[in-house]
Amino acid sequence: MSQVIAEISISLDGFAAGPNQGEKAPLGEGGERLHQWIVPTDSWRSLHGMDGGEKGPDNDVAAEFGRGVGAYIMGRNMFSPGRGEWDESWRGWWGEDPPYHVPVFVLTHHARESVPMEGGTTFHFVTDGIESALEQARAAAGDQDVQILGGASAMQQYLAAGLTDELRLHIAPVILGAGERLLENVGDLKLEPIDVVASPAATHVKYRVG
Amino acid sequence: MSQVIAEISISLDGFAAGPNQGEKAPLGEGGERLHQWIVPTDSWRSLHGMDGGEKGPDNDVAAEFGRGVGAYIMGRNMFSPGRGEWDESWRGWWGEDPPYHVPVFVLTHHARESVPMEGGTTFHFVTDGIESALEQARAAAGDQDVQILGGASAMQQYLAAGLTDELRLHIAPVILGAGERLLENVGDLKLEPIDVVASPAATHVKYRVG
Secondary structure, three states, rough: OOOOOEEEEOOOOOOOEOOOOOOEEEOOHHHHHHHHOOEEHHHHHHHOOOOOOOHHHHHHHOOOOOOOOEEHHHHHHHHOOOOOOOOOOOOOOOOOOOOOOOEEEEEOOOOOOOOHHHHOEEEEEEEHHHHHHHHHHHHHOOOEEEEEEEEEEHHHHHHHHOOOEEEEEEEEOOOOOEEEEEEOOOOOEEEEEEEEEEOOOOOEEEEEEE | OOOEEEEEEEEOOOOHHHHHOEEEEOOOOOOOHHHHHOOEEEEHHHHOOOOOEEEOOHHHHHOOOOOEEEEEEEEEHHOOOOOOOOOOOOOOOOOOOOOOEEEEEOOOOOOOOOOOOOOOOEEEEOOOHHHHHHHHHHHOOOOOOOEEEHHHHHHHHHHOOOOOOEEOOOOOOOOOOOEEEEEOOOOOEEEEEEEEOOOOOOEEEEEEOO
């Protein structure tokens, strides 16, 4: 059955991004350290047209990205450094062929026409709330999964609303000290660890939610 | 070589205790949920004079408690619900035979005579700071390890001062939402996961520090 999966990298002190996010620091100050586990992997490099990456447990985890996923959801702040009305020249951080290859629903307060990209990714902009975005993502995904990509605020809303079946955390051995916390304003989630993969670069834990 | 090991259970949102700690709630509201992984284990039950506990990965982790440890350090607030001057009738939470069986150094601002208990535990009260307490604990431990037990504030001080060789976290699949955060005011620790044990009740991660 189709699942709703929230997946994100966090620091050991619980931040999904560092402070002062902006165009020059999409993940905030130090936020790129959250993804040090994935950048050297073979899967990640392949996805970005490079070879010669590392194998091993982090690569196995990275290789799962996108598998069985029929649609993604992300917050406005993950899609764009801008706030308020759209600068329509902005087409995401990921170039003309983003690594999604299926519809991506972007939560926003500002309407915008859908943006088709190369490789199967289309960005759709949803202004009527998280439940509507999930409904549209489910319809697009069919019997495949819907994955919530972040950022912290979007994920919190889905967790707090009880709309998430699984939470996948990549816990980086990093202390950011400040930034966007992931697990606040989520209520008292019922969580059960169902799978853990360990490496020196991160601890990857899948939790069943609810 | 003798190591300094900080070991504690935390919630997935990073709290080492819930809010409103006091005599009736030593770990704060909901704080007992942090230890649900250990309470049913055979090792824990044996330590408290009961049999019939559970085996498995959590029990393996619980069985390590105290192994190779020659002295412990804890904060005043872990030893006692009282603050300020000592109520000398208070001899800890653990009855007449505490589960330590070696010297325990308690950080405090208020001097007190050492309190010998049954079974080898003696509580010593250290008023001249964390470095002095560590020096005394090292001397007592000889070539065995020194373990820092908590609470959050004591552990933060040792981590921030670069005096910890290993951090052992038992990450409970629980959201407390409020309480005493462990990993704040610790600076930018250099951490490497060196061992992970997974169970449905907790994710046990050992980090090398520094």
